[in-house]
Amino acid sequence: xxxxxxxxxxxxxxxxxxxxxxxxxxxxxxxxxxxxxxxxxxxxxxxxxxxxxxxxxxxxxxxxxxxxxxxxxxxxxxxxxxxxxxxxxxxxxxxxxxxxxxxxxxxxxxxxxxxxxxxxxxxxxxxxxxxxxxxxxxxxxxxxxxxxxxxxxxxxxxxxxxxxxxxxxxxxxxxxxxxxxxxxxxxxxxxxxxxxxxxxxxxxxxxxxxxxxxxxxxxxxxxxxxxxxxxxxxxxxxxxxxxxxxxxxxxxxxxxxxxxxxxxxxxxxxxxxxxxxxxxxxxxxxxxxxxxxxxxxxxxxxxxxxxxxxxxxxxxxxxxxxxxxxxxxxxxxxxxxxxxxxxxxxxxxxxxxxxxxxxxxxxxxxxxxxxxxxxxxxxxxxxxxxxxxxxxxxxxxxxxxxxxxxxxxxxxxxxxxxxxxxxxxxxxxxxxxxxxxxxxxxxxxxxxxxxxxxxxxxxxxxxxxxxxxxxxxxxxxxxxxxxxxxxxxxxxxxxxxxxxxxxxxxxxxxxxxxxxxxxxxxxxxxxxxxxxxxxxxxxxxxxxxxxxxxxxxxxxxxxxxxxxxxxxxxxxxxxxxxxxxxxxxxxxxxxxxxxxxxxxxxxxxxxxxxxxx
Amino acid sequence: xxxxxxxxxxxxxxxxxxxxxxxxxxxxxxxxxxxxxxxxxxxxxxxxxxxxxxxxxxxxxxxxxxxxxxxxxxxxxxxxxxxxxxxxxxxxxxxxxxxxxxxxxxxxxxxxxxxxxxxxxxxxxxxxxxxxxxxxxxxxxxxxxxxxxxxxxxxxxxxxxxxxxxxxxxxxxxxxxxxxxxxxxxxxxxxxxxxxxxxxxxxxxxxxxxxxxxxxxxxxxxxxxxxxxxxxxxxxxxxxxxxxxxxxxxxxxxxxxxxxxxxxxxxxxxxxxxxxxxxxx
Numbered sequence: 001x002x003x004x005x006x007x008x009x010x011x012x013x014x015x016x017x018x019x020x021x022x023x024x025x026x027x028x029x030x031x032x033x034x035x036x037x038x039x040x041x042x043x044x045x046x047x048x049x050x051x052x053x054x055x056x057x058x059x060x061x062x063x064x065x066x067x068x069x070x071x072x073x074x075x076x077x078x079x080x081x082x083x084x085x086x087x088x089x090x091x092x093x094x095x096x097x098x099x100x101x102x103x104x105x106x107x108x109x110x111x112x113x114x115x116x117x118x119x120x121x122x123x124x125x126x127x128x129x130x131x132x133x134x135x136x137x138x139x140x141x142x143x144x145x146x147x148x149x150x151x152x153x154x155x156x157x158x159x160x161x162x163x164x165x166x167x168x169x170x171x172x173x174x175x176x177x178x179x180x181x182x183x184x185x186x187x188x189x190x191x192x193x194x195x196x197x198x199x200x201x202x203x204x205x206x207x208x209x210x211x212x213x214x215x216x217x218x219x220x221x222x223x224x225x226x227x228x229x230x231x232x233x234x235x236x237x238x239x240x241x242x243x244x245x246x247x248x249x250x251x252x253x254x255x256x257x258x259x260x261x262x263x264x265x266x267x268x269x270x271x272x273x274x275x276x277x278x279x280x281x282x283x284x285x286x287x288x289x290x291x292x293x294x295x296x297x298x299x300x301x302x303x304x305x306x307x308x309x310x311x312x313x314x315x316x317x318x319x320x321x322x323x324x325x326x327x328x329x330x331x332x333x334x335x336x337x338x339x340x341x342x343x344x345x346x347x348x349x350x351x352x353x354x355x356x357x358x359x360x361x362x363x364x365x366x367x368x369x370x371x372x373x374x375x376x377x378x379x380x381x382x383x384x385x386x387x388x389x390x391x392x393x394x395x396x397x398x399x400x401x402x403x404x405x406x407x408x409x410x411x412x413x414x415x416x417x418x419x420x421x422x423x424x425x426x427x428x429x430x431x432x433x434x435x436x437x438x439x440x441x442x443x444x445x446x447x448x449x450x451x452x453x454x455x456x457x458x459x460x461x462x463x464x465x466x467x468x469x470x471x472x473x474x475x476x477x478x479x480x481x482x483x484x485x486x487x488x489x490x491x492x493x494x495x496x497x498x499x500x501x502x503x504x505x506x507x508x509x510x511x512x513x514x515x516x517x518x519x520x521x522x523x524x525x526x527x528x529x530x531x532x533x534x535x536x537x538x539x540x541x542x543x544x545x546x547x548x549x550x551x552x553x554x555x556x557x558x559x560x561x562x563x564x565x566x567x568x569x570x571x572x573x574x575x576x577x578x579x580x581x582x583x584x585x586x587x588x589x590x591x592x593x594x595x596x597x598x599x600x601x602x603x604x605x606x607x608x609x610x611x612x613x
Numbered sequence: 614x615x616x617x618x619x620x621x622x623x624x625x626x627x628x629x630x631x632x633x634x635x636x637x638x639x640x641x642x643x644x645x646x647x648x649x650x651x652x653x654x655x656x657x658x659x660x661x662x663x664x665x666x667x668x669x670x671x672x673x674x675x676x677x678x679x680x681x682x683x684x685x686x687x688x689x690x691x692x693x694x695x696x697x698x699x700x701x702x703x704x705x706x707x708x709x710x711x712x713x714x715x716x717x718x719x720x721x722x723x724x725x726x727x728x729x730x731x732x733x734x735x736x737x738x739x740x741x742x743x744x745x746x747x748x749x750x751x752x753x754x755x756x757x758x759x760x761x762x763x764x765x766x767x768x769x770x771x772x773x774x775x776x777x778x779x780x781x782x783x784x785x786x787x788x789x790x791x792x793x794x795x796x797x798x799x800x801x802x803x804x805x806x807x808x809x810x811x812x813x814x815x816x817x818x819x820x821x822x823x824x825x826x827x828x829x830x831x832x833x834x835x836x837x838x839x840x841x842x843x844x845x846x847x848x849x850x851x852x853x854x855x856x857x858x859x860x861x862x863x864x865x866x867x868x869x870x871x872x873x874x875x876x877x878x879x880x881x882x883x884x885x886x887x888x889x890x891x892x893x894x
Binding site for chain 1: 702717825833836840881884
């Protein structure tokens, strides 16, 4: 039984087409509603600015309060070049401004991305504020300081003998609409590309994204620089639109307004910033002139914003979506997650072999840890562990709680560096290499506590894992269609089948039953085609029937690869593995076959305590 | 040097407020600058009504504490379980609401509170003459920091707060009402900002935007000192104060640039901040 993968985009370029239609209709529809052409033009600029910000915040999960730095940089560079007659072509000046903005983005990003979350937000605020001061005094000779740069010309384009002198008003709208359209097409391509998928994975669970072999820092920097590029071009267009580059572009208010507009419209939607800007600018004009509120308009907008954040988590677009779902009862019919995997796990005849990597060993020692020690302050978690695993082996590790099993695994996968000792994997010293590199070499782990990308579907989760193996730890294929990556669909489908989740492929992870999540956890590790797979308590929390099924699954996985399994379920483990290492108090207590371990009095004592006489 | 000390002491006090709120509750209050601003305006209002400096300071601090407690009870409380980003958004929105409310009530023009009569004029320091009130500010802020230190390190409440910074879940399961502690901490943190706001009012005139700049400086202080660290906030505040005032003497245009350069340096060398422990990041 194999359900066909649901095609996500039924009509190709549907969103692009609708956007184009919307942009064409806007000059006809909006003026009767009270929109002046200048307001519409500003909306487009904010919408374009927001595209990059939404990629950064909505898709990668990085909330920057410092986008004004790039908006201003792009704007002032373009305005300076044009007013000094250094560049006469407006598009070229915009491009140079964007490029400089991106370079600044790299520098700022390298610094700000050293930290995440709240720190990241604080650092971006501080850096952007520094740009404001740079513009205002040290660089005022070039930027005009508080006066900005006046006299930015409008574009005069010539293409294939066809001349277009862009004026103001709706003529400028046409130019901006084309820019926005290009912007949204590029953004949609990025979101759908492998890079876009990985960015969402980083937003959901950066730790697992790194453990699956993706260079999280490089991808975050990519998103940051893309956001800087969008900000740069939008800033340049602001100067072109107004014929004047205002110093306000660098102010904290600019960043704040962008954040608020995006949140009002809907984060992670790409169109949210455009909608948010529409609401924002329309309300501003409406409250200021029609309601005669004067400067109090901002207070009203502030209150509206706070209420939105409190009650409508996903902005207006999210609200509309929820409402639509409510009306059509789409949510209600979403099938209930089964309590347990009812369908028997079909053990595939041909299991998924490890990918052959350069330097893979056919025989001999695949993993050798020597003198591995981990100290947490005064606590000695692991002490002088020597541990060797041969190619093709199926090894079990047992030990009472607190024996240091999980710490030991974390050191093997290089999640934590050992205090002393070395780890050799396939003859290479991997000590201190980092979890991402080690996964790329073919050594990965499934976690004791599920580490999944909860907002993505099962298929997307496995795609993230498979991409790491097929694309390496970093690749800038921003415009590639993932469906065209050779082997990707096959690998994901095969993993789905192996972990019996084919029928649930398009279900969001948060809607899965616990047992299904456990299987997906193993599937994630498996989809990277590791030659050495570590499993940290794969049976934890499973019902007896699920355990039987999972042991079968593990046996089939073990064909063609080396595996090490930690578990507390002795019966299952004794049935599964060939050789067992017993850890106690951070040391290797003993090793042997399941039968030897079962009857070893020392092991019994370790588990049951000192039963002397 | 002395200007730096005045500014540094104020920044230290404001940053301590920000950092204990973040450390205990895990919420970065972007409305903290607005708290500073509201302290100034509330004090200004009280001063207009009574003409007493002491009443002004007391009511400025108290008013902001009440605002903080109400804000925590009504809004922030519902955001503990939501992502950090939502917390940033809502406090950012609140800061705009506060600024605009004050603008509505007092207008955009700058207001000033005169220093108390006993602190007018200059004091000879042997080598230079220095405005008396600025010396008073250093003294008042030092006392306030000392009280904050005693509350944090010498009382039962402080012990709970410090334990909460380490592990609020554990404190909760020990049978201590963490939510009540959170409310108190938010109140104290806000009060620190409000107090600084009114004490600073005679030095720098009040405008509704006064909190915005302070907030950014506070961020730099906290990043330099280490997020969640009370001693770090004080050290960071003093360092930032010196950098700002020394650079201002040479070329005011570069003062902030130097401040951010210092932050960059700290981030490169010691990303956790000078006195930062393992943060929750």
